[in-house]
Amino acid sequence: MEDAVVSIEDKNFYNEPLGIDPVRIAKSAVNNVTRGTLQGGSTLTQQLVKLTVFSTETKDQTFKRKMQEAWLAMRVSQKFSKQQILEFYINKVYLNNGIYGMETGAKYYYGKTLKQLTLPEMAMLAGLPNAPSNYDPYTHPTESKQRRDLVIQAMYDNNKITKAQATEAMNTPISTGLQPYKKVTNSSNTKRIIADPYIKEAITEVKKRGFDPYRDNLKITVNMDYDAQKRLYNIVNTSNYVQFPDSKMQVGATIVNPNNGKVVAMIGGRNLGYVQFGLNRAVQTSRSNGSTMKPILDYGPAIEYLNWSTYHQLDDSAYTYPGTNIALKDWDEQYEGQMSLRKALVNSRNIPAVKALQATGFDKARGFAKKLGIDVKEDEGLQAGIGSGVSSLQGASAYAAFSNGGTYYKPYYVSKIETADGITHNYDKSGKRVMKESTAYMITDVLKGVPQSYATYANISGLHQAGKTGTTNYASEAIASNPALSGTAKDSWYNGYTKNYSISVWTGYDTNQSGVSSTYQSVAGKIYKAEMSYLASQNNSNPNWKKPSSVVAMMISNSSSTTPVVASPSASSSSYTRELFVKGYAPSNPYKSSDYSSSSASGSSSNQVTTNRHSSSSSSESDDENNSTSSSGNTETGTGSNSSQNTNSNSNSSSNTANNNNSGSTGNTGNSSSNTNNGGSTNTGNTGNSNGGTSDNSGSGSDSGTSSGTGNSEGSTGGGATTNGSSSTESAN
Known part of the structure; x- marks a missing residue:
């Protein structure tokens, strides 16, 4: 085979100390000038370089490229022996039908x-x-025989075979010894299609680290879980898991590991065929993230900086952006009045969210979001509280900080790069604490209620999880030009997480010709459920979140108004909800620990409680809240008194069961807003993974941001700044 390849491709191969043939290059240059085409001129070493580094398409055969080939061929000749170069070439050549390399071809x-x-x-x-x-030889036997005989003649001319051998070989039919044709499925191409968006981002990251993945002969190790990547690809490209309204609906999705920032899997679109390094909707399309922004820009900062509790009262009533005549509304154009932070976030009400952002201060909230990798522009104003331009990569990474207790890890794809000289470069990301542990836990506790009571299509039985929906609608201008868009969503999101994975999914259309109908606004959540169910089945770990000592859990009476009142030990289960307070900001408790039943200490980070007052046989987090007083005067708008806490002790159980219920822990001073409570939340039963706080008068909810008199229906702020052509709305499915 050596003799055959050298004779037909480069008979002077062994006599080329530089790996190039200057005479052949000169002739090729003359052809390029006189005929406008580039012909010949490549030694075997140059062909190896071309196969390894460059495109082999005819349109790319330029004189500049030929000079690059020559330079690299000289470098290769200095580093490798002729025998090595020939072996590389023989192992790399393409032989049609999906076959690479002479041994495989044989x-x-x-x-x-x-x-x-x-x-x-x-x-x-x-x-x-x-x-x-x-x-x-299967499809062009005549041409194949002519080419074969040309090789045989070259071998004879190069004194590698005798005349008799050449004659006998040429007289042999091309079909002699040939196996029956069989189709070969190239698994490497299939893998490339599945992993293409991930690899595209990995290559970009390698370049940012100062390497050239196309030139530097690198061995690159990525953080991808290929099985998870393949499952995500199948979920969005087959009908086995989720039903899509049509073939044009697109998806962008990212999975990250909350504990280190590693990007586990990524999908940049669906029904793309083999489009190498095409548009990656997971990172390149920054679409308004709707209500998935609320924990990041509205409620997270309010808990972090104002020490708000999950019970903190907000007023869902008529609201106009300050300095404008633009009214903010919800999808149902209704007002639900007084409600807790928990209910407002779970049921995704817009007005309470924007009021929370206003209370914290837009600049301060922007700073909080920026620490989570999301840059909210200054001119967006309060409207950003119900949606701003965010990618699924940013969404998954931001929510990962809530999952891990308040540490942000910048997402990354590449864990290791090995260079040709044997040096290994290892990469990892050190996280940075961006919020208090209490903030992360309290947001997670509330968001547990979303898949359980609001977006139930995303719920996974038995799994400790939290999540948030988000949808945006079209601006009035777009609807005016295409009335079919009325009542549809422009973007539909679901961000969900466990302690092991954080997933963000966007669904929508590339153009303004189509919208996501209410029937299919649940697709993003269903993609999340299909993928997270798979990940959970592959990972036996199902840890629940452990309540930190900086958080106080208390049973709050539904009869409370502006100030939370601790429920009596004898109260019925329908008359109170379990709420969380930052330690030092809980209401005073008139009852002693001994007033409660002996088993009342158990409870999960759920707002559901058992039908037996303060009693449950299951166990979960540990509440270690000893008597202390609040020394902080930085209280939220409202009472803000300081008084001592009582203790409540729970045993910790991080298990795979769903039967964890809440505890009746007690605490001290509290702060609340000045509105009356209109329907506290209650649930009963031994269901787990719930933190609901779902209102007994809810059942559907939304986060629409439609505005009166404008197409920018997420509204504007102070100076009348408007959204960039989209508005936020959300309906429960």
């Missing part, structure tokens, strides 16, 4: 090993790389 075409081939069989293989499809 098995495919003749069912033999390379050294078992006859002279005409070897000659046929040696002639294929010049034009693999044109010389295919």
